[in-house]
């Protein structure tokens with residue numbers, strides 16, 4: 355536990371909870387450092403097979419802490435983005451485990467970017483997304499301009515990023531910004547059930563799937579076909595593939611070990 359971030363590991367699932375509810379879990383330097391370190395440590399922990407990112411209280415995350423930004427010793431924005439935000443986004447994308455954003459409430463600014471960088475997004479009915487950057491004269495950062503068009507298409511991305519109106523949970527579901535919406539009281543149960551299902555999967559195959567989906571966004575079909583063949587060679591040589599075949603033959607659930 356660091357001020358502003360709670361890290362709980364329960365069996366194969368790590369839950370990272372942004373925990374400054376009075377400031378809607380806005381991101382300060384210590385929270386950003388703690389989040390980056392926690393993601394690195396979870397990525398290295400082979401016992402963790404799925405990760406949930408969520409927020410305490412009524413918000414997921416309100417982005418950059420604007421009170422901290424007002425301080426005279428605050429780093430220049432480009433430095434802050436390069437040195438504090440971007441490593442978090444890279445960590446989310448490069449870690450082998452799938453990361454679920456359990457969006458419990460408002461996700462604004464870089465808080466929305468954090469959710470966009472996760473592999474799956476499920477939302478409470480109370481959730482809303484606000485690309486709040488423009489309202490304070492900034493551009494979307496922390497990957498928002500990269501993720502948004504890929505997730506919702508260029509037309510909707512332009513509207514969200516330039517107009518900046520809040521997107522409620524129902525609309526987020528409709529445009530594919532989240533894949534499920536549940537009652538707020540059910541969100542963490544739903545997230546845990548999903549995380550447990552992912553954790554029961556073959557870790558190597560899941561991590562290679564994450565890698566292939568990520569790479570597909572920047573390559574052509576021929577490169578994707580060749581990439582899939584290479585990754586299938588790796589997955590096909592794993593003990594988990596042997597176990598998967600044995601479980602199929604013996605009509606029992608597989609017990610994957612990640613080897």
Ligand code: T3D
Pocket residue numbers: 376377378380416417418419420421423431434435460462463464465484486487490492495
């Ligand atoms: O380093 C850099 O600056 C570069 C990186 C930039 C990345 C970014 O994230 S830029 C975008 C920063 N975030 C925002 O601009 C969002 C600001 N917040 C809001 O627009 C609204 O608070 C929300 C839409 C998120 C929620 O609105 P609402 O009406 O539900 O809540 P509220 O009443 O506005 O806020 C509740 C409290 O949280 C309030 O404090 P108080 O008055 O009760 O003491 C408010 O000041 C505080 N709060 C909300 N957002 C932030 C915040 N405190 C600090 N930083 C915040 N971002």
